Amino acid sequence: MPPGQYITPDFPVLSAGPTPHTPVQAWSFTLGGAVDEPVSWTWEEFIALPAETVTVDINCVTKWSKLGTTWTGVSVDTLLDAVQTEAEYLTAWSDGDYTTNLPLDDVRDGKAWVAYEYDGEPLEPEHGGPARLLVPHLYFWKSAKWVRGLTLTPDDEPGFWETHGYHNYGDPWLEQRYQGD
């Protein structure tokens, strides 16, 4: 386990605002920004994409960790195959105006998914459903709940928590919780 963390059997719900309840009929996922052609998927199109089920540990910056969580979703590699880009960064954005930033390399090569099932069941709104980003190798604030798209950017653009003092990258193994860590 990463330093400073403790294991919880629960699945704490942390929230910075009201829980969005986007119906899947109104949902879409968009890859845009510094790409040749932006691409959008409706919910039907999205769940028809090849999906994977993965079991990973998740680490929250507030110190709880949950081991062996199982998610089903679309690998971000599959999504990125639909666009051409020279961007090196991205901003994940969500319903409710949440954003978080990542280097593109950190969501490639089997490191990230857009997950719509948790533990074999549809992802509940309080845990980020209909779909959330899942980037288990970083602190869980990077796994944006209620994600609706990834905007690729030539430069790194700090997202919500990053702007308010949290670490820009967030590697739990180096305990990168806050700026300056």
Add this chain to the structure above:
Amino acid sequence: MARAAIPGRLTWQLGRVVELVDETPRCKSLVLEPPDWRGHRAGQHVDVRLTAEDGYQAERSYSIASAPEDEQLVLTVERLEDGEVSPYLTDQLRPGDELELRGPIGGYFVWESSQGGPLLMIAGGSGVVPFRAMLRDWGAGAREVPARLLYSSRTLEDVIYRNEFERVAEKGADVQLTLTRQWPADWRGHRGRVDRDLLAEVAWPPHQRPLIYICGPTAFVEAVAEALVEAGHEPGRIKTERFGPTGT
């Protein structure tokens, strides 16, 4: 101790636990002696901080149940099933222990006789705690304005300060209870949730411009406030304080 607290530095201090008092199966009052306490206003709260061995800290706010006139500082804590802080306060604390706290805090949700009235207090569950302070303060003063408390509780067993409220009723305060889940067969108080009909029956009419304080869980506070505004009460005369989950 009757003077209003003067805002100044707000620093953490260690208050000694003098006594623990069982109020209801779920609620306990903590009688505390902070070394540096300069009095407070009815309605204010304190922040309590617990520090675990590994340095992890958890902070919660608790309304002050004692009146400015009282000799001792009293908080009343409701034990929440999966609470991080409350079970420690109700189950582990012993007289002689020290508790880290800061206060008094708050300038919005306060009442003093100089503010006038009529004074209408509406409590959901443990939201009644600040109103004990207000009613004790009201009772110790000239009682120039009428004071009325509408207190919603799940069962009679969960009603805090019942004897206390009987005493302040003898001084002329109007204390009305409504039980929402269960009531004795011979129950003479109200039954059911605080809704528009109950408010129409209990609240002074809008033209009397009561000062209204509502305290309890968020959903309770917002439903009551909305109903009062719809009934014609001025939003500016309504003050709200939302608590985290309570048993009601």
Add this chain to the structure above:
Amino acid sequence: MEPLDGNAIAGPLFEHFGAEMTTTIGRCAHCGTRAQVAELVVYMRAPGTVVRCRHCGNVVMVLVQIRGELRVDSSAFRMEQAPGES
């Protein structure tokens, strides 16, 4: 958990501004609605505390504890009084 209101952050705001803040009036930078701090919507179960305008829901304040130090960003709550006045 349901959100609370500005009363819940009275202590941290006092710590930051050196004065009681719950009756301080300000305007939401997004929609212009005026409110006392006590009337704002407060979400405390997050990696920090997020405070929103009751009218439009946009963020007006963020409080974060970083290495034991409290940081308050209240730039989107345009206060009409100096801290301590009300």
